[in-house]
Amino acid sequence: MGEQISTRAAYGMALAEFGGNENIYVFDADLKSCTMTQYFAEKYPDRFFNMGIAEANMVDVAAGFAACGATALVNTFAIFASGRVYDQVRNDVVYPGLNVKVVGSHAGLTVGEDGATHQALEDISLMRTIPGMTVVVPCDGYETRLATKAILEKKGPCYLRTGRCKLDVVTEQTESYKFEIGKGVTLTDGNDVSIIACGLMVQESLKAQKLLEADGIHARVIDMHTIKPIDRELVIKAAKETGAIVTCEEHNIIGGLGSAVSEVLVTSDAYAPQEFVGVHDVFGHSGPAFELLAHYGLTPADIAAAAKKAISRK
Structure with missing residues (x-):
């Protein structure tokens, strides 16, 4: 097993690595040090927007950018990315088929001490029942890097679920491993x-x-x-x-x-x-x-x- 890294950190680093395309824009709800979009923000400050604690507004602004041809990524905790903005994701992103990637960080029980209000245990269900939404849940840092690259290359709405805990890398050493959505x-x-x-x-x-x-x-x-x-x-x-x-x-x-x-x-x-x-x-x-x-x-x-x-x- 490889060196431990959280999937949220791996996502942030991958976003900075693959975010050189000037058509990629990243939006965050005042959580860049938690969602790890800080890496992208430091490298591409002109294409990063801190939208504050206004998640519904963030999704709709991202939808507007996507309607003009951008690849837009919205980032917040999974509980908010799936629950608080469900209406905006369903009706303003996925219904028109816009190229917005919803990234939910700190998912599941392992957000830990933040407790039940922040432990997203329903987000996969909510996102996968929206017609046309792709749902990806990587297991380690290596897979998250490849998943991030894949959703950036894929046209249309996607939900990417990441977590807080550092985890063993188990896919990189697997013979002939290949990531494909x-x-x-x-x-x-x-x-x-x-x-x-x-x-x-x-x-x-x-x-x-x-x-x-x-x-x-x-x-x-x-x-x-x-x-x-x-x-x-x-x-x-x-x-x-x-x-x-x-x-x-x-x-x-x-x-x-x-x-x-x-x-x-x-x-x-x-x-x-x-x-x-x-x-x-x-x-x-x-x-x-x-x-x-x-x-x-x-x-x-x-x-x-x-x-x-x-x-x-x-």
């Missing part, structure tokens, strides 16, 4: 159960794979970085070849990755029992990030237990 990545192979994860739950799933291996269970771990469009082909292949599915996300189990995977299963000929690892339809609360993951059942041991349950249901 809409295509998941198989990180480990196995024929007993498939663990499909996004965000930091990819790292937790790889740890779970080791626990299962010690018990003689061979788990396939899939990094499903794109929630929409979901990689149907990879989900169906995993279901047919392993016969059991576990989905893992730092999000409500309703409406997120687990729901997206189950929608594939029930609309295909690849039936497989599925277990959901995530937040079970409750709010979070304040606490140290990884203690919260343990409290809500998002640890490698929890994933391993879910895998065994899924296998027992074959």
Whole structure:
């Protein structure tokens, strides 16, 4: 595993790296040192705008820039990027198909001590149900860099979810790893159960794979970085070849990755029992990030237990 870095920091550095195109404009809601757009602001101050704590206004200004041909990125905490500005994102960005990238930082339980009001556990659900919205949830710094480049190159609205915690880099060392929007990545192979994860739950799933291996269970771990469009082909292949599915996300189990995977299963000929690892339809609360993951059942041991349950249901 590589050096630890948060996905928000990796995004900020990638934005500065790939932001040389004079058509790219970045907007932030007075959080540049948190969302890490500060790197872009320092390098390209003429194309960076601090919009203050006025998120709805920020989205509509960005939409205006995009309507004039710009690539516009709006940045704030995920709870605000998905909730506070839902109306503006839906009606003023995605409905007209404008080239605006919504970047939600500090997502999930691991925003930690900021507590339930700032722990976005519904953002994936909200964003993926908007017609025409692409939703990307990278798991580490290397993948975030590639995801940032990809959404800048892709025309149309995207939602990119990043987090606060420093995480191990697990994708860069994966042989023949390639990032492509809409295509998941198989990180480990196995024929007993498939663990499909996004965000930091990819790292937790790889740890779970080791626990299962010690018990003689061979788990396939899939990094499903794109929630929409979901990689149907990879989900169906995993279901047919392993016969059991576990989905893992730092999000409500309703409406997120687990729901997206189950929608594939029930609309295909690849039936497989599925277990959901995530937040079970409750709010979070304040606490140290990884203690919260343990409290809500998002640890490698929890994933391993879910895998065994899924296998027992074959």
